[in-house]
Every structure is written in structure tokens, then in C-alpha cells.
Amino acid sequence: xxxxxxxxxxxxxxxxxxxxxxxxxxxxxxxxxxxxxxxxxxxxxxxxxxxxxxxxxxxxxxxxxxxxxxxxxxxxxxxxxxxxxxxxxxxxxxxxxxxxxxxxxxxxxxxxxxxxxxxxxxxxxxxxxxxxxxxxxxxxxxxxxxxxxxxxxxxxxxxxxxxxxxxxxxxxxxxxxxxxxxxxxxxxxxxxxxxxxxxxxxxxxxxxxxxxxxxxxxxxxxxxxxxxxxxxxxxxxxxxxxxxxxxxxxxxxxxxxxxxxxxxxxxxxxxxxxxxxxxxxxxxxxxxxxxxxxxxxxxxxxxxxx
Amino acid sequence: xxxxxxxxxxxxxxxxxxxxxxxxxxxxxxxxxxxxxxxxxxxxxxxxxxxxxxxxxxxxxxxxxxxxxxxxxxxxxxxxxxxxxxxxxxxxxxxxxxxxxxxxxxxxxxxxxxxxxxxxxxxxxxxxxxxxxxxxxxxxxxxxxxxxxxxxxxxxxxxxxxxxxxxxxxxxxxxxxxxxxxxxxxxxxxxxxxxxxxxxxxxxxxxxxxxxxxxxxxxxxxxxxxxxxxxxxxxxxxxxxxxxxxxxxxxxxxxxxxxxxxxxxxxxxxxxxxxxxxxxxxxxxxxxxxxx
Numbered sequence: 001x002x003x004x005x006x007x008x009x010x011x012x013x014x015x016x017x018x019x020x021x022x023x024x025x026x027x028x029x030x031x032x033x034x035x036x037x038x039x040x041x042x043x044x045x046x047x048x049x050x051x052x053x054x055x056x057x058x059x060x061x062x063x064x065x066x067x068x069x070x071x072x073x074x075x076x077x078x079x080x081x082x083x084x085x086x087x088x089x090x091x092x093x094x095x096x097x098x099x100x101x102x103x104x105x106x107x108x109x110x111x112x113x114x115x116x117x118x119x120x121x122x123x124x125x126x127x128x129x130x131x132x133x134x135x136x137x138x139x140x141x142x143x144x145x146x147x148x149x150x151x152x153x154x155x156x157x158x159x160x161x162x163x164x165x166x167x168x169x170x171x172x173x174x175x176x177x178x179x180x181x182x183x184x185x186x187x188x189x190x191x192x193x194x195x196x197x198x199x200x201x202x203x204x205x206x207x208x209x210x211x212x213x214x215x216x217x218x219x220x221x222x223x224x225x226x227x228x229x230x231x232x233x234x235x236x237x238x239x240x241x242x243x244x245x246x247x248x249x250x251x252x253x254x255x256x257x258x259x260x261x262x263x264x265x266x267x268x269x270x271x272x273x274x275x276x277x278x279x280x281x282x283x284x285x286x287x288x289x290x291x292x293x294x295x296x297x298x299x300x301x302x303x304x305x306x
Numbered sequence: 307x308x309x310x311x312x313x314x315x316x317x318x319x320x321x322x323x324x325x326x327x328x329x330x331x332x333x334x335x336x337x338x339x340x341x342x343x344x345x346x347x348x349x350x351x352x353x354x355x356x357x358x359x360x361x362x363x364x365x366x367x368x369x370x371x372x373x374x375x376x377x378x379x380x381x382x383x384x385x386x387x388x389x390x391x392x393x394x395x396x397x398x399x400x401x402x403x404x405x406x407x408x409x410x411x412x413x414x415x416x417x418x419x420x421x422x423x424x425x426x427x428x429x430x431x432x433x434x435x436x437x438x439x440x441x442x443x444x445x446x447x448x449x450x451x452x453x454x455x456x457x458x459x460x461x462x463x464x465x466x467x468x469x470x471x472x473x474x475x476x477x478x479x480x481x482x483x484x485x486x487x488x489x490x491x492x493x494x495x496x497x498x499x500x501x502x503x504x505x506x507x508x509x510x511x512x513x514x515x516x517x518x519x520x521x522x523x524x525x526x527x528x529x530x531x532x533x534x535x536x537x538x539x540x541x542x543x544x545x546x547x548x549x550x551x552x553x554x555x556x557x558x559x560x561x562x563x564x565x566x567x568x569x570x571x572x573x574x575x576x577x578x579x580x581x582x583x584x585x586x587x588x589x590x591x592x593x594x595x596x597x598x
Contacts, residue, residue: 036449124551
């Protein structure tokens with residue numbers, strides 16, 4: 001009798017226990033991750049404003065039509081998103097390659113240097129953006145002070161489109177370059193020295209070795225980094241929000257010159273509580289992100305491996 | 307690559323002067339790296355400089371570039387004039403709970419995926435990998451509506467619950483178990499009549515310690531620094547650190563000293579974790595990169 005029960009328990013353990021171990025992940029992810037994202041599509045087809053009570057009217061694709069055909073602020077935000085994506089992603093990957101190359105030597109104090117380049121990545125976006133906003137300040141910012149010292153004029157960083165995008169891109173690049181550099185470094189170390197020896201014998205200089213051997217060998221990591229950087233850089237929110245904090249920060253500058261799509265979603269969703277419209281922005285941003293990720297994947301794949 | 311190898315060496319090229327081994331760094335390498343490091347550390351250093359000055363120094367020309375003696379006075383001002391103590395406490399609870407939960411559920415699921423046989427295993431694992439790419443952040447609106455309906459809006463549970471599991475954690479632990487826990491060890495345990503739960507507790511979990519530590523560190527820092535979702539769902543009366551920083555920076559105060567002191571204090575916990583375990587964190591990132 002007792003063995004029978006143990007036998008049954010054992011069989012249950014083999015057959016069903018694994019599902020019990022993975023169930024918490026799938027359950028929690030479905031409820032708090034996947035469901036909200038899918039439900040966003042439903043809300044995006046409603047006229048639904050929290051300020052009008054809980055009433056929701058189904059209006060089909062009206063929100064999308066309005067966004068795409070009659071909302072210049074949306075296109076402005078999308079333009080800013082693309083501009084910032086380009087200004088953050090490309091330098092991030094290039095600097096990371098350079099830094100990884102520097103780190104890929106027999107250095108004294110390896111761990112110290114590696115930790116040093118990773119330091120920006122562990123700091124919080126909010127804290128760092130506050131610091132940077134101060135550094136980029138018009139009247140008392142350190143950067144303008146240094147510019148003036150070298151004879152260049154002061155820049156009102158927040159005021160212009162190009163200048164504000166540059167400043168915000170600087171924050172993102174500062175934060176993420178070291179992380180990607182470590183990813184590249186790990187793969188660089190896996191390249192056998194003999195490949196470089198042979199190239200040197202053939203008279204290839206350091207520059208040629210870097211572009212003809214190192215970069216092609218790193219192709220998978222470059223693709224990986226480009227894709228995850230793109231996913232992050234397409235929904236920048238904290239940086240533009242805190243770059244010019246205060247009342248109306250969600251517009252991303254007085255002329256919306258650095259309002260990203262994520263910030264526009266935040267403005268409609270949580271300042272105007274226009275949930276339907278904001279959900280449509282969210283879905284369009286998802287679609288744009290997928291498209292741009294695909295594009296950057298294809299671009300990174302073009303690295304020659306010969 | 308082969309094109310380089312196959313290309314005949316130019317006949318007239320002079321022989322390379324000195325064959326240095328590939329990886330010996332010259333002084334320029336060190337100089338360049340130190341410049342990179344200075345750039346990395348400067349904003350952090352700068353926030354320390356400003357937080358240790360009196361408020362009037364922020365606007366002085368030329369700017370003050372070395373720390374002053376006002377740090378502790380500023381720190382006590384932050385705690386006296388704002389809710390920063392509550393914010394720190396909330397952030398500790400949120401990040402601590404999320405860390406414990408992610409490590410627990412990830413090791414459990416990772417163990418099942420790596421070491422137990424069941425139907426649909428590879429398809430379900432593929433699903434986990436695929437969910438990593440889902441931009442769940444963009445589901446904030448329904449998530450907010452859910453939290454409101456549950457009556458959790460403005461409570462810190464609302465921040466904790468969506469963070470309890472991550473696809474990355476499951477994937478990360480599975481990769482580790484595949485390599486680090488030999489099947490024979492588990493077979494031996496089975497022979498002795500251990501249930502899978504006992505195997506998990508007595509064999510797998512002790513073996514998971516190094517990877518679980520790295521996962522825990524990552525998770526803690528990520529949860530601590532999370533910005534968007536707390537900003538949406540919490541209120542100024544019950545903030546996390548990042549929320550409080552936003553409130554402080556958005557206020558009408560032009561007292562940068564106060565704001566930057568708060569930013570400095572808010573960075574201390576992650577900075578401490580980083581300084582203590584930086585080697586493991588760097589190792590974790592570099593190993594993750596190799597798996598790609």
C-alpha cells in the first residue's frame with residue numbers, strides 16, 4: 001500500500017512537476033507582460049479617457065487615422081525618435097569597438113579598467129540625466145564654461161533641435177558604450193592570435209587587421225548589440241523628460257524639439273489620460289521599433305565576413 | 307579574413323621593424339584608457355562635487371571643480387526637506403523583493419528546462435527566448451488600468467508584481483545549469499529516491515550559487531534604476547528613489563545642490579553593490595556575450 005503511494009507520487013513527480021516549476025514564469029509573464037501589451041491593441045480602438053469616467057466607445061481605427069494623417073506632433077515625435085536612435089546607436093557601437101580594442105591587451109589592472117568602463121551603465125538614468133542636464137546648463141553649465149574657455153560661444157543646449165539631440169545622445173552613449181565594449185571584448189579574446197600573426201606576416205597593419213579581421217569576427221556580437229541598443233534607444237523617455245524638468249516637461253522642450261514617441265505616449269496617457277489615443281501611439285511605436293530593428297539587423301549583417 | 311591571408315605580401319614592403327607580441331599595451335593605450343575612464347567617472351565625480359558645496363557655489367564662475375566640506379549638511383537637508391528616507395526604504399523593499407523572486411523562479415524554471423524531461427520542453431523554452439524581445443514596457447496603459455482596478459495604484463506592490471519574473475533570468479539560469487550541473491549527480495539523487503523538488507533544493511540550488519549571485523546583482527540594479535513604470539503608477543506621497551528624483555528635479559527649486567545630493571544618495575546603493583561585486587558583474591556580462 002505504502003509503496004503504491006510512493007510509486008504514484010514518483011510518477012506524478014516525473015510527469016507533472018516540471019510544468020509546476022515553469023508555470024510561475026508563464027503565469028506572471030502572461031498576466032503582467034503579454035496581456036497588457038495585447039490589450040493595448042484593443043484600447044487603441046476605443047475613445048477612452050479616464051477623465052470622462054470609465055466610459056469607452058469603440059471607434060475602430062480612428063485613433064490611428066488621426067495620428068497618421070492629422071497629428072503633426074506625432075510625426076515630430078517620431079522624427080525625434082529616429083534622429084535620437086541614429087545619434088545614439090551608431091556612436092555607441094563604434095566607440096564600444098574602439099574601447100574593446102584598447103582593453104584587449106595584456107593590461108595591468110584589467111579588472112579596474114573593465115569596471116571603469118562599465119561604471120556609467122550601473123548608475124540610474126534619473127540621477128545621471130539630472131547631472132548631465134546641469135552640465136549642459138545654459139548659464140552655469142560646465143560644458144558651456146569650457147566652450148567659452150576655448151573661445152567658442154555658449155550654446156543653449158535645450159533650445160535647439162540639433163543641440164538638444166546631441167546632449168541627450170551624449171547621455172545615452174555615455175551610459176551604454178562600456179556595456180557593449182565588454183561584450184565585444186569577450187569575443188575579441190576568443191579570436192586566435194594565429195590569425196593576427198598570419199595577417200602581420202602578410203603585411204597588414206593594425207588598422208587593416210582591425211577592420212578585416214576583428215570586426216568581421218565580431219559580427220554576431222555587433223548584430224546582437226545593434227539590435228538591443230535599437231530596442232532601447234527607440235523608447236527613450238527618462239532622458240528627454242529630465243533634460244528639461246519642471247511643469248510641461250512631457251512636451252520635450254518648448255517647441256517639442258526633443259519629444260520622443262515614448263514621451264508623447266506618456267503625455268497623452270498620463271498627463272491627458274487619453275488612454276485610447278496613447279494606446280494607439282504605443283502600438284505604432286511597437287511597429288516602428290520592429291521595423292527599425294529589422295533594418296538595423298540587416299545593416300549590421302552586411303559586415304563582410306568574406 | 308581569408309582575403310587578408312591570401313593576399314601576397316607586397317614585394318617592396320620593408321620588413322616590420324619589431325615584432326611585438328599582439329597584446330602588449332604601449333603608453334598610448336594606457337593614456338587613452340585613462341581618458342576613457344575619466345570620461346566614465348566624471349559625471350559621478352561631478353555630482354559628488356556639487357553635493358559637497360554650499361548652494362551659492364553652483365553658480366560661481368569659474369566653476370568649483372573639487373569637493374567642498376558641505377556634503378553631510380546637504381545630506382541631512384535632503385532627508386529633512388524631502389521624503390527621501392521613505393523613497394530609499396521603498397526602493398529597497400521593491401528591489402529586494404524583486405531580486406529574491408527573480409532568482410527563485412529563474413533557478414526553478416531554469417532547472418526544469420535544463421535538467422528535466424517533459425513534453426513541449428524545447429517549444430516552451432523557445433517561447434521564453436521569444437518573450438525576451440517583447441517590449442512589455444509599451445503595455446503600460448492596460449497595466450495601469452489593471453492596477454487601478456486591483457486598487458494597487460500608488461502602492462509599491464504595483465511596482466513589485468510585474469517584476470517578479472524575467473525571461474532573461476530563466477534563460478540565464480538554464481544556460482548555466484546545462485553546463486554546471488552534471489546529469490550523473492541528478493541521476494544519483496534519483497536513485498536515492500529524491501523527488502525533483504528535493505533535488506532542486508539540495509543539489510541544484512547549491513550548485514547555482516555563482517550564477518544566481520550574478521543574476522541577483524543584475525536584477526537588483528535594474529529594479530533600483532527602473533524609471534518609467536514607477537513614474538506612471540506611483541504618487542509623490544509614496545515614491546521610489548527614481549520617482550523622488552524626478553519630483554525633486556521638477557520642483558520649482560533652483561537649488562541644484564539639493565537635487566544633486568539626492569541623486570548622489572540614490573546612487574550609493576547600486577554603487578556599493580558595483581564596487582563590492584564588480585568583478586562578478588563584469589564576468590557575467592562577458593560570459594553572457596560569449597553565449598550570444
